Amino acid sequence: MSGNNERSIWVMQGNEACSVGAVAAGVDFFAGYPITPSSEIAEFMARHLPLIGGRFIQMEDEIGSIAAIIGASLAGARSMTATSGPGFSLMQENLGLACLAEIPCVIVNVQRAGPSTGLPTQPAQGDVMQTRWGTHGDHAIIALAPATVLECIELTARCVSLSEEFRTPVVLLMDEVIGHMRESVEVPAPGSYKVHSRPHPRDEQEDYQPFCGGLSGIPPMAHFGGPHRFHVTGLTHDERGFPTMVPEEVDRKIRGIVGKIEDRADDLAMNEETMTDDCEVLLFAYGSSARVAKASLRVLRERGLKAGLLRVKTIWPFSGKRLRELAPQLRSIIVPEMNLGQLVTEVERAVAGVVPVRHFGRVDGHLFEPDQITDFVLEEIAS
Amino acid sequence: MTKDEGRFEIRLSGSGGQGLMLAGKLLAEAASVYDGKNTVQTQSYGPEARGGKSKTDIVISTEDIDYPKATSVDVLLAMTQVSADEYRRSLKEGGLFVVDSYLVDNAGLDSAIGIPFTLLAIEQCGRALFANVVALGAVVELSKAVEWDSLEKTVVARVPSGTEEANKRALAVGREAARRATGKVS
Numbered sequence: 001m002s003g004n005n006e007r008s009i010w011v012m013q014g015n016e017a018c019s020v021g022a023v024a025a026g027v028d029f030f031a032g033y034p035i036t037p038s039s040e041i042a043e044f045m046a047r048h049l050p051l052i053g054g055r056f057i058q059m060e061d062e063i064g065s066i067a068a069i070i071g072a073s074l075a076g077a078r079s080m081t082a083t084s085g086p087g088f089s090l091m092q093e094n095l096g097l098a099c100l101a102e103i104p105c106v107i108v109n110v111q112r113a114g115p116s117t118g119l120p121t122q123p124a125q126g127d128v129m130q131t132r133w134g135t136h137g138d139h140a141i142i143a144l145a146p147a148t149v150l151e152c153i154e155l156t157a158r159c160v161s162l163s164e165e166f167r168t169p170v171v172l173l174m175d176e177v178i179g180h181m182r183e184s185v186e187v188p189a190p191g192s193y194k195v196h197s198r199p200h201p202r203d204e205q206e207d208y209q210p211f212c213g214g215l216s217g218i219p220p221m222a223h224f225g226g227p228h229r230f231h232v233t234g235l236t237h238d239e240r241g242f243p244t245m246v247p248e249e250v251d252r253k254i255r256g257i258v259g260k261i262e263d264r265a266d267d268l269a270m271n272e273e274t275m276t277d278d279c280e281v282l283l284f285a286y287g288s289s290a291r292v293a294k295a296s297l298r299v300l301r302e303r304g305l306k307a308g309l310l311r312v313k314t315i316w317p318f319s320g321k322r323l324r325e326l327a328p329q330l331r332s333i334i335v336p337e338m339n340l341g342q343l344v345t346e347v348e349r350a351v352a353g354v355v356p357v358r359h360f361g362r363v364d365g366h367l368f369e370p371d372q373i374t375d376f377v378l379e380e381i382a383s
Numbered sequence: 384m385t386k387d388e389g390r391f392e393i394r395l396s397g398s399g400g401q402g403l404m405l406a407g408k409l410l411a412e413a414a415s416v417y418d419g420k421n422t423v424q425t426q427s428y429g430p431e432a433r434g435g436k437s438k439t440d441i442v443i444s445t446e447d448i449d450y451p452k453a454t455s456v457d458v459l460l461a462m463t464q465v466s467a468d469e470y471r472r473s474l475k476e477g478g479l480f481v482v483d484s485y486l487v488d489n490a491g492l493d494s495a496i497g498i499p500f501t502l503l504a505i506e507q508c509g510r511a512l513f514a515n516v517v518a519l520g521a522v523v524e525l526s527k528a529v530e531w532d533s534l535e536k537t538v539v540a541r542v543p544s545g546t547e548e549a550n551k552r553a554l555a556v557g558r559e560a561a562r563r564a565t566g567k568v569s
Contacts, residue, residue, distance in 0.1 A: 009415060009416055009419075010416075011408070011411050011412045011415050011416060011422065011424075036430070119430075120430045121427070121428055121429060121430055177425065177451060180425065180426055181423060181424065181425050181451050182408065182411055182422075182423070182424040182425075183422065183423045183424075183448075183451075184411075184414075184415030184416070184420075184421055184422045184423075288451070291449045291450060291451060292449070292450055294449040295449040295450035298449075367451075367452060369450075369452075369454060370450050370454070371454075
């Protein structure tokens, strides 16, 4: 990271920007196990956190990493880890623990091509459904996807804020292109981001119930070491945190951790729209693919096609609201993704057959080129 | 080639360990921090720590940069035979093609300007590891991709403390070699 301090113009890498956003949002604990293409995040946090009184721990693996950030969060820290596909797979079990025990934390996944070790230095968007459903059992997740270096700062800070506000793990879903890309950015002044703090019980409150959110609420969270003692478990638990098999209590718990997020899906949706006012063909994209779609959009417009772009920054919870609003004016929706069809299934669900939806996938370890998307769209429209 | 309008693409290619990622970072920083342009730099390399193909694309523009990689390269630097053979196809018609003639046989590359960067680094800077900065000096002199002053400021600001003068000298060696190669000896 380097730049001119007076003008605050910096040439920064996406991974560095993610770390800057984390620190700006008050992250004071990071545990991780470096892995390409996310390693620069751990590198930055290792250098920076000790300088501001925070803690960095390099763990023995990714299972330990997520366990450590869950523990730190219970003790009151704002905690984060960063990884890529293979490490994200290892984190799934404890991701479920954080969902069920309602523990705020941020997991950054800089996606590389998989499955397995795959292509460590090459991009993909193959972890979209793993992010949603990688851990077992019914649960909800929040996941955001940046497309610029500036957004790596903004959305990381937003992830921290949402994790605190909703008492839930939040995933920043980047990809290798965005993580490794350097871009000139004007860095926002310190304090530019409003970051929520988790709801906290009063110290003197009697009969504190750590899991009393009901079907859609977010219960206050005491931290370990404070005056409130409570039980945390991966067993399905009642409002006090003790294991339960009472059907009504189990049902309320599961509906509660899903409802507190899914009920607010439309409010959580962050989109960027380009030329959608009069568009007849809609490109739907996210992350680095959306940058290519935007470049393609200009060419399509020059060729007289009324094309537009809906770029989603909030991947999960998925909101179909904007798609349903646009559907009546559309002839076709085209979804370029660096996978063989993941978020496209949500697009199809949202428009429910009202508009034809076509997926355009690339899984050879390379980002799309603008001409590829342009040609695909033109062929689709012609057929 | 125009540096003032629209999009300008530079591709630096070679082998892992030749310092091309650093050269790309320096160029990107010179363009945006000092020249005030929008810049995006991306990279591509294999899983090896050293060796293997390595390239970095730097896109400089006065407008927003959507597609972050190069598609129609204005300036191509190749520091190995493999990268020269592979990436010459990406060079646009009339684009600038520069190769390290110490490592690349440019007999078959008729449009290429050959400068022995690695040899110059060894003989005039004392170590082969200056080859990237020598090449950067030549590429900027030939392409005017960024202001010379901006490049020098960036290099001085970013290289390890104590090596500023050696790196400035490496830039100047590259600049001189570029002038000689194009018959513009000052």
